[in-house]
Each structure stands twice: as structure tokens, then as C-alpha cells.
Amino acid sequence: MSHTAHIPSHRKPRRNASKTAIRSGVAGGVLSTIALAGAAAPANAEPVTETIEMPTLTSGLAGSVAQSAAATQQVAVDLELRAQQDAAATHAAKVAKKAKAEADRKAEAKEKAAAAARAKAAEERASRSEERTTLAASSAGSSTPASYGTTQASGSAAAVLAFARAQVGDAYVLGSTGPNSWDCSSLVQAAYRQAGVDLPRTSQPQSTAGTQVSLDNLQPGDILYWGGAGSAYHVGIYSGGGKFIGAQNSGTGVVEKTLDWDPPSGAVRLL
Template structure:
């Protein structure tokens, strides 16, 4: 054994050769790359740039765009105007319909008022006519003549068809009065007279105006049982009845009394006709 074997060495250990060589290679490669890059620097290609051209708005295109905008605005205005016109037309139609309905209502009301006034005037005329007849008969003592004649002419003196007519009308006393009634349980004045004479085969007109001229005119002072009495003028009478003798008559008077038998003084007639 060497006498120096236990003396420690102060020298650093030697690096491994492979690591040193690797480092030298790397450094050499880097330097080579830098050298090559430096040598080739002036020959490098310039970067490529691409220019995108934007379309240019020409004067013609600007005019077309403006015209299109104007046309769109005009269409909007036209639509608004049309909507306003449609709304105005609808309002006018509604107003016209309402005015027409109001005119129809007023016309109907006027028609009803005229009909009511006419009916009232006719009723007043009938009352006036009856009053005039009564006044005339009273002034001329006609009612006295009628009463004296009636007292001398009783129903018991009636014979034949006249007796049958009298029996018919007396049988209906107490029945109701109905305008247009022709029996068997309700009558108006001319309907009762027509039915009574039809029972003996005599066909009379339906209404009082025609019945007042159906036979021979006779004086109220010369009445006979079975004569037709009328109130109003001959040909324009508004009421009829049948003289039954004894100074009395039977008639369908009105809705309040119905068919009644009354003395001539109760409602003096205007005239009489004889059919039988």
C-alpha cells in the first residue's frame, strides 16, 4: 500500500465525458444556427399582406336607396290614410243606421198618434151625432110620436117572419158585445141583426151602413115590430137594432152592456127601414 493512500485529495473529481461532449454539441449547434441565420438574414422573404377592397357606394346606388326609402314611407302613409278612411266610413255607416232607426221609430209613433186621433175624432162624431138626433127628436116631439106609436104596436101583434126575428133577438139578450162578433154567444150590432133576419131566410149586408138602406125607409111614427132601427144617416149609420114592439128595441149596444132590450127613449134612433 502506498504511503499516500490515506491522504485526501483536494482536486475536484473529473466530470463525466459524455455530459461534456453533449454540452459542447449543444453549444456548437446553437452557434451554427446563429451563424446560418446571420448569413441568410438578407435573403429572407418579406411578409405577405393581403388588401381587401371595400365596395364603393356610387351616386346611383345612393339615389336608389333614397328612392326606396321614400317609396316605403309613401306606402306607410297610404296605409295610414286608408285606415283613417275605413274608420270614417264605418262611423258614418253606424250614424246613418242609427238615424234610420230613429226615423222609423218616429214614423211609427206618428202613425199611431194619427190613428188614435182619428179613432178619437170618430168617437166624438158618433157622440155628437147621437146628441144631435136626440135634440132633433125632442124639438120636433118625435120621441112622443114614437112612444105613442110603440104603445099601440106591441110585440104580440107581430106574426110570421117578424115574430121569428123578434124571438131570435130577444133570445140573445145578455150575450156579450164583441166588435166583429157574429154569434152564437157574442155579437156586434150589425152581426146580431144579420143573424136574426138570416133565420127567416133574408140575407142582409154585414155592416150597419148597408143595412140602413137595405129595405124601405119608414117614419119613426109608423114603426112595426121587426123593423130595423138605425142611428146616424141612412147609408152612413154607425149602429142598428131591431124594433120589437111595445116602444122597445133589442140591440148589441157596446162592450159594457152587451145585448140589451131597452125603450126607444133610452137611445132614440135616427130612422128605420122595413125589410119584411
């Protein structure tokens, strides 16, 4: 046995013959191409120094920037417009709320005033009824003559009574002046206007508009009053035969009644 038999072989594996031939051919072709190029080039050829200009992007970039700026400005304008619209809507809502509150306040004040007027009217009616009851009670035992003076009307008194009697059955409404509803003094005023006499509107001055006469010497057309002269709270017209015509209250309206139904306090004569 050889003394090198135990040493592993370091030989390279043999290459495949076909692969070696292909690689040789490729290498040869490349070298041939380089050789031909070198032979074709002039010996004194200078290196190429030509500069190739690349297209500029400046114009396109400027356009994009301009469009972006315009878009940003439009967004800002839209936001400002929206803010103005929101502010206007808020202001309008505040104005509407204030107007509603003012309208509610006025309506409440009006209702309170109407309620106060109704309460006052009811109080006046109650007071009048109480005073009449008191007067009726105090005069129940009096010696007031049953005839109450003259019973026949003539001249201007007849015109006054004709008008007043034509309104019997109309409604009593405090403050009303006809033609279908009256209060006590407006009926007396309108009746006397038929005789060409212009009376004050309310019962207080009507109770002192003429000459004071006693209740036992009444004549048709005399003004009767309830309460004191100058402070009367009710008036009517003596119609003769111990009767009177008057717009009494909302329960009776305009009536013709006997004096003992609601005895008056006094009387004045104008005719």
C-alpha cells in the same frame, strides 16, 4: 472673490445614474434590432405591393334595405285598412241613425193616426148621444102608439131575433164584427145572415135596404134606424112588445130596451 461669482450657474442638473443607464439600454436595444433587420433583408428587396381585399357589405345592406321597405309597406297597408274600417264604421253609424229617425217618424205618425181615430170615435159617440137626446125630447109629447105593432115573431124573423138576443151583454166596439163584440150595423148584419139575408155592412145603406114602414106598424125583425133614411147613424132590430135589440155604445154594449128608452127615427122591413 472671483469676478464671475455673482453670475448664476447655468449647469444642467446631474441626471440620476440609474435612469441614464436604463435609457441607454433601451436605446441600444432598439438600434440593435433595426441593425439586425437591415442586415437580414436582401440588398435588392422590392417594396411590398400586395393588395388586401376587405370584405364587402353590399349583400347585408341590401337585405336591411329590403326589410325596411317591407316594413314601410306593411305600415302603409295597416293604415289604409284602418282608414277603410273607420270609414265603414262612420257609414254604418249614419245608416243606423237614419233608420232610427225613420222608425221614430213612423211610430209618431202611427200614434197620431191612432189618436185621431180615438178622437173621431169619441166625437161620433158624443154626436150620437146628442142626437138621441134631441130625438127623445122631440118625441116625448108625440102620439106614438105604445104597442108598436105586432109582438110575436115567427119564421125568419124568429131566427133573426134569436141570434140578436143571444148577443145581449156583449161589448160594443166600433168596427168590430163579433163574435164577442159588435158595433150596431155588424150585429144587424150578422143577425139577418141567420135568415139568409145579406145586408150591407154600415147603417146608412141598411136604413134603405127594405120597405119603409111606420113606427106604429112595426113587426118583430124590422130594422130600426136613427137619423135620416140613407144617412142613419145607428140601427137596431125591433124585437116586439115595444122593445128593440141593439149594440148601443161602449157604455151599455148589446142591450134589449124599450123604444121609449131611445126612440128610433124610422124603420124598414125585409122579411
